[in-house]
Amino acid sequence: MSLEARGLSISFGGLKAVQQVSLTVREGSLSALIGPNGAGKSTFFGLVSGFLKPDAGSVHLHGREITGMAPHAICRLGMTRTFQIVQPFAAQTVRENIAVGAHLREPRRARALERAEAVARRVGLGAQLEQPAASLTIAGRKRLELARALATEPKLLLLDEVLAGLNPQEVAEMIPVIRALRASGITVFMIEHVMQAVMNLAEQVWVIAHGALIAAGSPGEVTRDAKVVEAYLGHGAAARLQQLAAEPGHA
């Protein structure tokens, strides 16, 4: 399922959180939107998933305009998002949490609870099925967030920083899970702050800073882009890095 944003903009008071962002996520791809803290990544996800209404621009899901549609309606069309700040249904077990997602396509309770089990195994939560969601570690909660979204049988997944807050080993364990999602035919569009992980995963990357896209291309291309380096490391950083690289002994 493809996703197209055209000229999306939103301001909060005087802050232009997202300005004129246009991008197309191709069907079947694994792509990422990266940028420094506060660049507007999560706001952009909010706009395409229906949680925020854009001041200008439009969103098309597989050719159909979904601008301004309610989040639940967008989810029903096959695009499901996760949240950066994981939000489990704390009073319920892992199985019950995932079943809420499964209920989107499965009205029967027993079947939804059964389906939850299969989804839990897919993301490595099989052993924690009957635990209360509140007892999970951060890594476990990230997996639960993913599992619930997956249970809605999405064609396109919007992953909001599923790797943030994980230690290197947990990141390494999560990467094959995300790869497997794409391999199963789901289009994956992720927001990440952790650059290194994205470089390993995504084939197409957009970089956002101060609400505007500043670069697009393959991971290799964007990391060589001077504007991207400056956005992450500060004004003049690209020039200094080049200088350093040019000096003998630093190459």
Add this chain to the structure above:
Amino acid sequence: MRPLALIAGLAGAVALLPAVVESGFVLNMAIMTLYTALIAQAWNILGGFGGQFSFGHAVFFGTGAYAMAVLQVKLGLNAWLALPVALTLGAAVGAMIGALTFRYGLRGSYFALVTLAFAEVFRILANTFQFTGAGVGIQIPLRESAADLQFAGKPGFLFAILALTVASLVIAWWLKHSRYGAWLQAVRDNEDSAAALGVDVFRVKLAAIALSGALMSAGGAFYLQYFRYVDPHIAYGPAISVEALLAAIVGGMGTIFGPLLGALVLHGLGEATRSLMQNAPGINLVIYGVLLVLIVMFLPRGIAGLFGRKA
């Protein structure tokens, strides 16, 4: 024990009560406990399962009681025909309040305050209009026959309230075992997450307040048939709102048997304090207050929480 079996067992035991006990006091006690369990369960559906804390459930209770009274006395309708109208009106008032508050995203204390305000507005309206008997209230004539939903003795009323309370327990059981219930509890725990998973938060909450309103108005309808009198303060005053939420919170919010347990504890405590401290009327309210504070502090999942998650 499985919840449905437990509900059936309890219903059977209570139904046999009149056969073994003749004491009007005991039967009245059972009737009032079941009645509190019913209105607490009504509150529990919206507050416990849905996380929307109402401080004004009297608005539905009063609507049920007044609907029964006005339809019988002013329009001459049979009580059995008036009952479904009363339930429908309770649901309609719920849907109206829900549409107004949930549409604008009122949550938490704002929702609580708005429900309280609605109950007060209804109380003032009932106090004003002639067709609700204004400040005098309405008395329904004594017709002690089952055909008029009045009974010659306590057992008839016991069976009637038992049927309503069992129905409310089965609804709570259904919420624990259905897609709608899963959606409602997901909305309670996190609205944004629920919406992201395809749950229509507004409609789920609207259905909950309508269902809760219908059950609460059933409580009001029963009250009217049992006591045959209603006035604005009884119908829409804060006492009934507090009774419903108190029993639900003490017993255990979001559980099947919590409201029943809460009703048992409150009536037990109420009777005990009345007999121990006869010269201090109203002392039971003080004790309820202390109990509420203790439960909220030490047993946030109520008495039912002591019996594990499935209660």
